[in-house]
Amino acid sequence: MTGPGESGAAVNGTGAGKQAGVSRRRLFGLTGAGVAVAGLGAAAGAPATDAPRVRPTAADPAAPVPFRGEHQAGIVTPAQDRTHFVAFDVTTRDRAELRDLLREWTAAAERMTRGEEAEPDGAVGGGAAAPPADTGEALGLPASALTLTIGFGPSLFDDRFGLAGQRPPALIDLPRFPKDNLDPNRTGGDLCVQACANDPQVAVHAIRNLARVGFGRVAVRWSQLGFGRTSSTSTAQATPRNLFGFKDGTNNLKAEDPAGLAEHVWVAESDGPPWMVGGSYLVARRIRMRVETWDRAPLAEQEAIVGRRKGSGAPLGQQDEFDPVDPHVRGAGGVPVIAEDAHVRLASAEALEGARILRRGYNFADGSDGLGHLDAGLFFLCFNRDTRTRFVPMQRALSSKDPMMEYLEHNGSGHFAVPPGVRDGQYWGQGLFG
Amino acid sequence: MTGPGESGAAVNGTGAGKQAGVSRRRLFGLTGAGVAVAGLGAAAGAPATDAPRVRPTAADPAAPVPFRGEHQAGIVTPAQDRTHFVAFDVTTRDRAELRDLLREWTAAAERMTRGEEAEPDGAVGGGAAAPPADTGEALGLPASALTLTIGFGPSLFDDRFGLAGQRPPALIDLPRFPKDNLDPNRTGGDLCVQACANDPQVAVHAIRNLARVGFGRVAVRWSQLGFGRTSSTSTAQATPRNLFGFKDGTNNLKAEDPAGLAEHVWVAESDGPPWMVGGSYLVARRIRMRVETWDRAPLAEQEAIVGRRKGSGAPLGQQDEFDPVDPHVRGAGGVPVIAEDAHVRLASAEALEGARILRRGYNFADGSDGLGHLDAGLFFLCFNRDTRTRFVPMQRALSSKDPMMEYLEHNGSGHFAVPPGVRDGQYWGQGLFG
Numbered sequence: 026m027t028g029p030g031e032s033g034a035a036v037n038g039t040g041a042g043k044q045a046g047v048s049r050r051r052l053f054g055l056t057g058a059g060v061a062v063a064g065l066g067a068a069a070g071a072p073a074t075d076a077p078r079v080r081p082t083a084a085d086p087a088a089p090v091p092f093r094g095e096h097q098a099g100i101v102t103p104a105q106d107r108t109h110f111v112a113f114d115v116t117t118r119d120r121a122e123l124r125d126l127l128r129e130w131t132a133a134a135e136r137m138t139r140g141e142e143a144e145p146d147g148a149v150g151g152g153a154a155a156p157p158a159d160t161g162e163a164l165g166l167p168a169s170a171l172t173l174t175i176g177f178g179p180s181l182f183d184d185r186f187g188l189a190g191q192r193p194p195a196l197i198d199l200p201r202f203p204k205d206n207l208d209p210n211r212t213g214g215d216l217c218v219q220a221c222a223n224d225p226q227v228a229v230h231a232i233r234n235l236a237r238v239g240f241g242r243v244a245v246r247w248s249q250l251g252f253g254r255t256s257s258t259s260t261a262q263a264t265p266r267n268l269f270g271f272k273d274g275t276n277n278l279k280a281e282d283p284a285g286l287a288e289h290v291w292v293a294e295s296d297g298p299p300w301m302v303g304g305s306y307l308v309a310r311r312i313r314m315r316v317e318t319w320d321r322a323p324l325a326e327q328e329a330i331v332g333r334r335k336g337s338g339a340p341l342g343q344q345d346e347f348d349p350v351d352p353h354v355r356g357a358g359g360v361p362v363i364a365e366d367a368h369v370r371l372a373s374a375e376a377l378e379g380a381r382i383l384r385r386g387y388n389f390a391d392g393s394d395g396l397g398h399l400d401a402g403l404f405f406l407c408f409n410r411d412t413r414t415r416f417v418p419m420q421r422a423l424s425s426k427d428p429m430m431e432y433l434e435h436n437g438s439g440h441f442a443v444p445p446g447v448r449d450g451q452y453w454g455q456g457l458f459g
Numbered sequence: 460m461t462g463p464g465e466s467g468a469a470v471n472g473t474g475a476g477k478q479a480g481v482s483r484r485r486l487f488g489l490t491g492a493g494v495a496v497a498g499l500g501a502a503a504g505a506p507a508t509d510a511p512r513v514r515p516t517a518a519d520p521a522a523p524v525p526f527r528g529e530h531q532a533g534i535v536t537p538a539q540d541r542t543h544f545v546a547f548d549v550t551t552r553d554r555a556e557l558r559d560l561l562r563e564w565t566a567a568a569e570r571m572t573r574g575e576e577a578e579p580d581g582a583v584g585g586g587a588a589a590p591p592a593d594t595g596e597a598l599g600l601p602a603s604a605l606t607l608t609i610g611f612g613p614s615l616f617d618d619r620f621g622l623a624g625q626r627p628p629a630l631i632d633l634p635r636f637p638k639d640n641l642d643p644n645r646t647g648g649d650l651c652v653q654a655c656a657n658d659p660q661v662a663v664h665a666i667r668n669l670a671r672v673g674f675g676r677v678a679v680r681w682s683q684l685g686f687g688r689t690s691s692t693s694t695a696q697a698t699p700r701n702l703f704g705f706k707d708g709t710n711n712l713k714a715e716d717p718a719g720l721a722e723h724v725w726v727a728e729s730d731g732p733p734w735m736v737g738g739s740y741l742v743a744r745r746i747r748m749r750v751e752t753w754d755r756a757p758l759a760e761q762e763a764i765v766g767r768r769k770g771s772g773a774p775l776g777q778q779d780e781f782d783p784v785d786p787h788v789r790g791a792g793g794v795p796v797i798a799e800d801a802h803v804r805l806a807s808a809e810a811l812e813g814a815r816i817l818r819r820g821y822n823f824a825d826g827s828d829g830l831g832h833l834d835a836g837l838f839f840l841c842f843n844r845d846t847r848t849r850f851v852p853m854q855r856a857l858s859s860k861d862p863m864m865e866y867l868e869h870n871g872s873g874h875f876a877v878p879p880g881v882r883d884g885q886y887w888g889q890g891l892f893g
Contacts (some may be wrong), residue, residue: 059781108688111825114831148704149770153759160754161704161769162822165697210829225686229702229824233833237754244831250824252541252659252684263599268663270582270595320594320671325587335595336583388544388596390663390684391825397548397678399667 044352072242085174086223088167088225092135094446096291096305097170098341100383100408103259103279105221107388108251109228110237110309110404112178112214114441122188126242126459130175131452132348140168143234160237163230170223174229175453176307181215191457193301194291195411195417196442199308202424202435211311211437214246219406225250247437249311251387251404258385264338264346268388268401269432271331273289274336275346276289276373278383289415292445300456303445305408311389311437314402319432330428332367340369349350370427371422382407402433412440462649465532477804521655523602526569528880529737531727533606534817534842535714537693539655542685542821543662544743544838545670545679546612546648546873552769554620558892560676564609565886567672568652574602578667594671596665605656607665609887610741610875613710615649625891629726629845630876633742636858636869645745645871648680648813653741653840655819655875659684681871683745685821685838692819698772698780702748702835703824703866705765708781708860712817722850724842734890737879739842745823748836753864753866764862766801774803802863805856816841836867875893 053409086106089099115123131426133143142148147159169238218235220228228251236245255267256274262282267273278285287293292301317329328335342354342362350369354362363370374381385408390401409415423431520540524532526846549557567577576582616626652669654662663684670679689701690708694715701707712719721727726735753761763770772780776788777798784803788796795806808815819842824835843849858864878888 043701068695111827116831147756149759150737151769153762154757157704157757157758157761157769160702160750162702164700211751211826225654225824226822227569229822229835233702233750233754233835236833240751240755245827245833246831248824248827250684250686250826252663252686266594266596266598266660268594268667270593270598275509306825316594316667317671317674320667321590322672323588324583324585324591327591328587333584335557335591336598388660388663388683390659392684393545393679393682397680399552399670399679399682401663401667406673 027310034362036072038390039326063088082185087167087169090170090172091447092173092447097172097222097443098138098173098446099174099219100168100290100305100385100443101258101286102172103170103262103280104254104256104385105170105223106252107222107225107228107404108254108404108406109220109225109232109248110406111218111220111232111238111249112246112309113216113218113239114246115181115185115215115242116182116244117140117242118185120458121184122242126239127175127454127458128408128452129238130235131447133234134175134453135447137227137231137234137300138164138168138171138173139167141170143238147453153269160230160234161252162233163227164223166227166230169222169224169227169230169426171220171227173235174219174221174307174443176217176219176443177454177457178214178216178439178441180213188457191298191300193292193298193306193307193442195296195413196302196440197413197417199412199438200421200439202418202420204424204430204433206440207438208436211247211249212439214439214441216243217307217309217439217441225252238406249309249404249437250391251389255388256384257404258383267403268316268390269319269327269331270367271327271333271335272346273386273403275338275386276350277335278381285381286383290383292410300459301442301444302456305383305410305443306412307436307439307441307443308405308409308412308424309439309441312403312405313400313433313434315434316400316401317398322432329364330368332369339437342369366426366428368423368427370421371427376422377415377418380418382409382415408443434442465623465843466634467824485558509521513873521574521601521603523607523742526572526881528605529554530880531606531608531738531877532572533653533655534739534877535692535720535818536655536726537696538608538690539606539657539689540686541656541659541662542688542838542840543666543682543839544654544685545654545666545682546743547650547652547670547673549615549619549649550679551676551677551825552619554677556882557620560673561609561888561892562667562886563672565881567668568607568609569881570606570889571597571665571668572602572607574600574605576696577672579891594668596663596667598660600658600661600664603656603658603661605654605661605665608653608741608877609654609668610651610653610877611891612648612650614647614872614877622891625682625732625734626733627726627740627876628653629730629740629847630874631847631851633846633872633874634855636850636854638864638867639869640856641872642870643711645681646873648873650677650874651741651873652744653659653893654860659686666883676825681877682823683823683838685823689820689822689823689837690818691868692817701764701837702750702824703761705761705767705769706780707820707837709767709772710784712815719815720817724817726822726844730845732887735878736877739844739877740846740850741819741875741877742839742841742843742846742875743871743875744854744869746836746837746839747868747870749832749866749868750835751832761797764802766797768802776800778834800860800862802857803862805861806853810856811849811852814852816843816849821869842877870891 142159144158576593578592583596
């Protein structure tokens with residue numbers, strides 16, 4: 026993995042390592058939309074400096090996240106504040122073109138995660154007669170902890186590219202869950218890229234430039250912007266709130282729990298196939314939340330459905346957010362304080378034979394539904410080691426028993442095999458092409 | 460205007476001034492999505508403190524902006540990084556109910572701009588049997604420079620509320636411009652509220668809670684999220700980039716130019732009607748940008764269309780972004796370096812008999828269009844003293860002469876009379892009800 030201080034010199038395989046050392050920030054100074062993140066006036070007048078090559082820290086949400094490593098970035102990376110997620114259809118039927126695209130994407134993605142342009146000096150340096158090789162709207166913005174994470178959908182393993190034999194058994198076609206109301210225009214995809222960053226303009230720029238690089242070979246099938254993370258993936262992060270107003274993901278798997286990640290997130294050698302070892306499976310669900318209806322439910326009903334206090338996030342019957350959920354606490358008449366069908370119990374590892382997932386979702390608000398309501402909700406993203414034994418039983422339990430379903434509509438869905446991290450000299454998903 | 464250090468004690472007219480002094484931040488500590496703005500780890504472990512009562516500064520994009528004053532906030536307030544804009548249909552036909560709603564909205568809006576809940580202790584303090592009076596997803600988030608700006612659409616002045624005689628002559632039904640392709644579901648509205656903040660969760664929370672307060676009296680007609688400001692409204696702000704990759708709004712009117720604002724933004728006594736003096740007119744346009752087509756245009760063509768260099772933002776033939784646009788500079792063969800139909804010339808005050816507007820737009824990306832492209836562009840927002848003599852001639856020139864139109868589609872539109880600021884004891888638009 027590219028570590029602190031190793032800079033662009035550790036990058037190879039693209040031939041662009043040295044040129045790549047010039048960051049957008051160095052070229053143009055820190056300006057534009059990212060400024061508010063770092064502090065308005067200080068940044069506007071700041072001297073142009075080179076972007077530091079370190080993991081983003083408490084003090085610098087603008088710093089880059091290393092692109093290469095054992096696992097892809099964007100899974101246990103401390104959840105950034107914004108996402109732009111895209112699913113592509115592959116429009117070429119040529120295996121070599123697909124492989125070339127993955128090579129080109131890898132080079133562009135690595136550059137952009139360093140806070141650089143999609144190609145060296147791509148926005149304005151390619152000559153006046155050529156279309157720019159970078160679209161330019163992130164010029165002057167820092168890396169903003171951008172991560173780009175690729176996944177391969179079940180449909181990629183049909184007969185077009187000779188990949189049918191490589192399809193992982195865990196990459197199932199998701200079953201239809203009770204009350205699913207999936208929109209085909211928000212579902213599926215041959216490929217996905219999850220862009221996460223602390224500046225949405227940086228995430229949108231990255232997806233747009235990957236789409237531009239892929240012109241003629243891929244087309245955008247659907248995309249989703251998320252504006253507020255709804256999960257923490259590090260113990261250093263505070264638990265955020267979803268649009269029901271509750272803290273979400275208190276008991277999420279965290280980066281600081283390697284044993285839990287090994288058990289529930291990372292594909293092991295014993296799982297196979299070999300090209301997926303160190304990878305994970307991504308499930309995306311666009312969950313419309315009927316917020317107007319929820320907002321008319323009494324506080325006690327909301328808390329009973331969730332199984333937690335709205336203010337503190339503490340499990341019912343407990344004091345602190347991180348107190349364990351205890352199903353044995355009983356109130357008046359011996360009734361459990363946390364109902365058996367409370368969300369927090371149905372989704373717990375105890376109720377699911379130990380199964381856990383890494384949640385990494387975002388809130389969304391996509392205008393209105395034409396009926397006087399906001400089209401808002403949770404863009405659920407999770408990573409798990411085997412979707413058959415983790416996400417599916419969890420969603421089956423929730424979709425059939427959770428009273429919260431009255432306020433939810435699952436209207437988009439995707440399932441993707443996320444290959445392991447990219448080592449020096451490799452490209453995204455190289456193992457798939459042997 | 461509530462100034463630095465005056466705190467909630469300066470607030471009156473709602474009866475909630477004292478209780479209102481408890482901020483969300485004080486109750487819950489600084490947590491959640493806003494954390495990245497202030498710095499992740501530092502904030503997560505920060506002691507709970509009272510939100511400062513000052514204008515947001517370079518150092519603190521989380522601070523509150525005063526709600527009351529001569530003009531509404533959110534016009535010359537340094538443009539925040541995010542917006543959630545909503546247009547409402549009024550569903551009641553009762554004038555008194557409309558007035559009551561404006562009173563209730565004013566109290567809730569003022570509280571939320573202070574970083575507080577929509578009602579005191581509204582999220583969890585109203586008793587378990589009642590629906591919460593605040594939806595809760597902003598608990599723990601700071602004020603984030605939230606501004607809420609109300610406007611009244613032409614349709615409010617029909618025969619429902621006895622307001623027909625109060626309609627300002629400047630509040631015209633906008634003409635149809637060449638190439639307009641307006642979607643009725645993204646156009647019009649009796650009322651609008653522009654929420655701007657440096658944290659999108661804070662802006663979304665504010666709009667949602669105003670919609671909740673208005674339940675039974677208003678319904679959401681359309682709403683639009685914007686993720687990156689495309690204009691500066693203060694000389695202290697760097698010029699951001701739009702999704703064509705160009706710096707946008709270099710020559711915008713700025714807060715530091717009171718004479719320019721008086722001439723072009725604020726309604727004067729001589730303009731009338733009396734209830735609009737100190738107000739302004741807001742034009743909203745949802746402008747889809749065909750970014751994939753633009754990205755295939757050569758750099759020279761892009762720069763010729765805009766009339767500026769893409770990298771520096773300098774006018775063609777000049778060196779610096781803020782060098783004046785000089786139409787007299789000629790190149791080889793005596794051809795003007797900046798074409799007569801360049802965007803920067805068509806939109807200039809020189810070409811429009813001195814007319815200027817205050818731009819306050821945002822980039823948007825709303826998923827995909829179902830045809831393999833991103834549904835992305837510019838959510839154009841501007842304020843002007845008289846739309847007939849400023850926005851309309853500008854848009855007429857651009858829509859008929861600007862080669863950039865090949866890459867644009869105006870598919871949403873709104874025009875609203877924005878009343879003056881709210882003085883102590885008053886409510887939004889009180890002058891309209893005499």
